Amino acid sequence: MSIEVRVPTLGESVTEATVATWFKKPGDAVAVDEMLCELETDKVTVEVPSPAAGTLGEIVAAEGETVGVDALLAMIGEGEGAAPAPAAAAAAPAAAPAGEAGQAVDVMVPALGESVSEATVSTWFKQVGDTVAQDEMLCELETDKVSVEVPAPAAGVLAEILAPEGTTVDASAKLAVLSSGGAVAAAPASASAATAAPAAAGKDVEDAPSAKKAMAEAGLNPADVQGTGRDGRVMKHDVAAALAAPKAAAPAAAPAAARAAGDASREERVKMTRLRQTIARRLKDSQNTAAMLTTYNEVDMTEVMALRNEYKAEFEKKHGVRLGFMSFFTKACCHALKEVPEVNAEIDGTDIVYKNYVNMGVAAGTPTGLVVPVINDADAMSFAAIEKAIAEKGRRARDGKLSMDEMQGGTFTISNGGVYGSLMSSPILNPPQSGILGMHKIQDRPMAINGEVVIRPMMYLALSYDHRIVDGKGAVTFLVRVKEALEDPRRLLMDL
Incomplete structure (x- = not known):
């Protein structure tokens, strides 16, 4: 048969x-x-x-x-x-x-989190024919907000990849098939002989037809292209990578083909990641939906910096975490939100939903884009608990380990552009929230204090808010309360 x-x-x-x-x-x-x-x-x-x-x-x-x-x-x-x-x-x-050949074991898409229905296969760490151990990482999936690693459900050999890199899969899709009891037989030597390139080519394998065509059109010498296919075979994407790689300036007498290749290396077209697409869509939706306005103030960081310097060593020794500025700002914002609750509210149709708690979103930059992990009930936490939560969430964000649940339910957000050197900015709301505080770089500036000019460490603060439910008076009052709490941290202890 x-x-x-x-x-x-x-x-x-x-x-x-x-x-x-x-x-x-x-x-x-x-x-x-x-x-x-x-x-x-x-x-x-x-x-x-x-x-x-x-x-x-x-x-x-x-x-x-x-x-x-x-x-x-x-x-x-x-x-x-x-x-x-x-x-x-x-x-x-x-x-x-x-x-x-062994028992076939399906590799399925793992749980992606609530409301997440699909993902993109970003990277395969193994190739067909590779031996894998149980729980060894096979591939990485990328959703709108997080990366998900897919472990091998059993030890064996990767027999088939059903979803190559770049494929969009749903939450119940099959990614690959493992042979759990056997091994994929190696291709015999005759296969190599059947595909061997002519001796004049100087290679043991023949390049992919589309790669040869691309090299000919670009005027590339095959010897200058690093192949990533089986046995070093040059594939089409290898030619694109060679063209995109930086090259030394060509001599004036370079042929037209070489000049064309040089022009091609000045641009690179890369598909946006799902995370970047989601960020772009959500930020634009925020601008289109909310009546967004930003108000500014500045805060003298002298007292906070002095308090931090005095207690940071003892604080770290006792609590096992460094005392940073974020806990002060989180506490100050929670204090101000109690007085101006509409900044901590959201619009639901024709209703305003007031929150009697603060789930603080802390924007964090990662190699793949901006994410906003949420610290639940931050208003009930101590300085040490806040610092531990921020450190742990930030580390998980950078490693791509945040779950969807950890980025949902925020009522207010703090974004610290100062870590990148930003002096002033207007942050964009994180829907459905109605307020976001932008922190910025601390910079020494001359200030008039009691009739004298002194140098003080100053920071600009920016509050972007939804003018549909937050009036200008409320926004300004919020920033003033944050400023007062930071310039005199004792007010936080006294609940003033």
Whole structure:
């Protein structure tokens, strides 16, 4: 009985691929899940495993051909077909019976969090044929706000990747298949011989057809392109990477092709991550929805800095965390929100929902974008508890370990642009919240104090608020109360 080998799913919006390399030739014995050929799409390289043990019969789609999804690639005869050539038979391992290939274990998308229905496969840490240990990281998924690592559910061999990098998957999708009891047989030496490039090329493998075309169009020497495909094969994305890499200035007499390649390296088009797309959409929605206005003030940080310097060593020794400025600002904001509760409220249709608690959002920059972890009931926490929560949430944010629950339910937000050197800015609201405080760089400035000019460490404060429910008087009062609490921290102790 003959078994069809067809093009697997290539990913969302990808409808065709190019047959880059056949690792087997007609008559070769193959084991189940052994790699037969490699397909190349615009974004990823897809390896096609054998669906059964047997003998490779007819190859329908030769190298260099463009094929669509589910197109017929080849036929496999179970236990039949032409015998392999003597040399190939000596070099190739015996085909493993189907029963020895191990139990197939599905790798599914893990829980993504409440209200999250899909994710994008950002990185595969393993390739088909790699041996993996149980709980070893296989790939990383990216949702609107967090990154999720996917561990191996069992020890074995990665047999098939169903969702390549860049694919969008839903919360119940299958990502890959593991062979938990066996191993994917290595391609025999004859496969390498069948795809060997001519000796004049100076390589042991042949570059992908689309890569050769791209190099010819760009005037690139194949020797100058680092291949990342199997056995060092140059793929199409390797050519793009070589063109994008910085190059030394070309001599005046450089040919036109070289000048064109140089122009191409001046720009790079990169798809926005899901996190960046979500940030862009939410910030624009905030501007379009809220009647946003910003009011400013400045605070003399002398007393806070003196108090911090006096107690920071003792504070860290007792509580195991450094005393920073964020706990002072969090406490000051909680104090001010009690007096001006509308800044801690939100609009729900035609109702205003007042919160009798403060869930403080603390904006944090990460390598992938801005996230806002939430410290619940910050108004009931001590300085030490606030500092510990901020340190722990910030660390998890940078590592991409925050869960969706940790970024929901905030009632007010603090954004500290001062850590990046910002002197003044107008922060954008984090919907559905009605207020956000912007902290900025502490800078020594001459100030008039009791009729004398003295140098003081000053910080500009910015409160952006939703003018639909917060009046100018309330916004200014809020900032004044924050300023008073920071310039005389004893007021926080006295609840003044």
